[in-house]
Amino acid sequence: xxxxxxxxxxxxxxxxxxxxxxxxxxxxxxxxxxxxxxxxxxxxxxxxxxxxxxxxxxxxxxxxxxxxxxxxxxxxxxxxxxxxxxxxxxxxxxxxxxxxxxxxxxxxxxxxxxxxxxxxxxxxxxxxxxxxxxxxxxxxxxxxxxxxxxxxxxxxxxxxxxxxxxxxxxxxxxxxxxxxxxxxxxxxxxxxxxxxxxxxxxxxxxxxxxxxxxxxxxxxxxxxxx
Amino acid sequence: xxxxxxxxxxxxxxxxxxxxxxxxxxxxxxxxxxxxxxxxxxxxxxxxxxxxxxxxxxxxxxxxxxxxxxxxxxxxxxxxxxxxxxxxxxxxxxxxxxxxx
Numbered sequence: 001x002x003x004x005x006x007x008x009x010x011x012x013x014x015x016x017x018x019x020x021x022x023x024x025x026x027x028x029x030x031x032x033x034x035x036x037x038x039x040x041x042x043x044x045x046x047x048x049x050x051x052x053x054x055x056x057x058x059x060x061x062x063x064x065x066x067x068x069x070x071x072x073x074x075x076x077x078x079x080x081x082x083x084x085x086x087x088x089x090x091x092x093x094x095x096x097x098x099x100x101x102x103x104x105x106x107x108x109x110x111x112x113x114x115x116x117x118x119x120x121x122x123x124x125x126x127x128x129x130x131x132x133x134x135x136x137x138x139x140x141x142x143x144x145x146x147x148x149x150x151x152x153x154x155x156x157x158x159x160x161x162x163x164x165x166x167x168x169x170x171x172x173x174x175x176x177x178x179x180x181x182x183x184x185x186x187x188x189x190x191x192x193x194x195x196x197x198x199x200x201x202x203x204x205x206x207x208x209x210x211x212x213x214x215x216x217x218x219x220x221x222x223x224x225x226x
Numbered sequence: 227x228x229x230x231x232x233x234x235x236x237x238x239x240x241x242x243x244x245x246x247x248x249x250x251x252x253x254x255x256x257x258x259x260x261x262x263x264x265x266x267x268x269x270x271x272x273x274x275x276x277x278x279x280x281x282x283x284x285x286x287x288x289x290x291x292x293x294x295x296x297x298x299x300x301x302x303x304x305x306x307x308x309x310x311x312x313x314x315x316x317x318x319x320x321x322x323x324x325x326x327x
Binding site for chain 1: 250251252255267268269270271272273275276292293294
């Protein structure tokens with residue numbers, strides 16, 4: 001467990017590690033033993049250190065934008081997966097959640113631009129964070145889902161190679177049947193989850209930009225009057 | 227920093243431990259466990275140390291030992307006194323209300 005704790009110190013932000021890593025490792029060395037509780041504590045500490053770092057950094061508000069998008073994507077995807085084929089997977093539901101995300105991101109973008117001279121800089125920070133948080137898993141999920149769907153056509157048994165073999169045929173057939181089942185599952189839900197993330201990402205980022213622009217326009221208008 | 231500002235438990239426990247004198251991380255951990263019965267994990271302890279150091283309530287002490295000791299600053303002493311006085315007032319009030327039941 002101690003080794004695991006030591007490895008997990010690398011999860012802390014670089015600035016934190018520069019300042020505390022040596023003494024933190026000394027502390028772990030002093031402790032007689034460590035359990036899963038300590039491992040969990042180190043993991044939680046790393047998360048909190050990152051959250052503190054991000055929140056206090058120049059991109060603190062953009063971090064909030066990315067977090068709002070991320071949570072919305074998770075909730076949307078979770079409801080899509082667990083909600084069956086009813087209202088949760090309907091286009092109306094996607095529309096409502098997309099509208100909620102865009103509204104929240106618009107407000108956050110508006111607030112972010114208040115602290116900055118450049119809306120472009122403000123929004124690019126949000127975009128960068130949102131991209132790193134969501135784009136990669138969303139694209140991977142969707143790519144795999146589409147690949148599985150295109151390959152999901154079942155192979156007729158009589159065309160199956162080695163079907164008459166003593167052992168290989170039935171084993172391969174069973175494997176193919178199970179693989180086909182998993183392919184269908186992934187093709188169905190993977191795309192739904194990927195789409196949820198993508199919708200939240202695109203709508204949220206666009207609205208964060210628009211919120212920032214609104215702030216800039218408002219500030220210029222008020223500045224002229226002043 | 228005002229007396230009404232909320233302080234989370236681990237930071238108050240670390241400050242109370244350092245009120246006895248300078249200590250390194252593991253000594254704080256064992257001291258807190260002894261006087262409060264709370265086992266601070268390494269992540270929680272260093273989260274508290276980081277926040278306290280940033281708020282200038284504790285400071286590292288130069289040491290030849292490989293372990294890094296910390297001590298209360300003047301601000302830390304004042305802050306801990308404020309917090310403990312506030313807790314004492316709340317404790318007294320709570321106990322008197324319980325006795326009136």
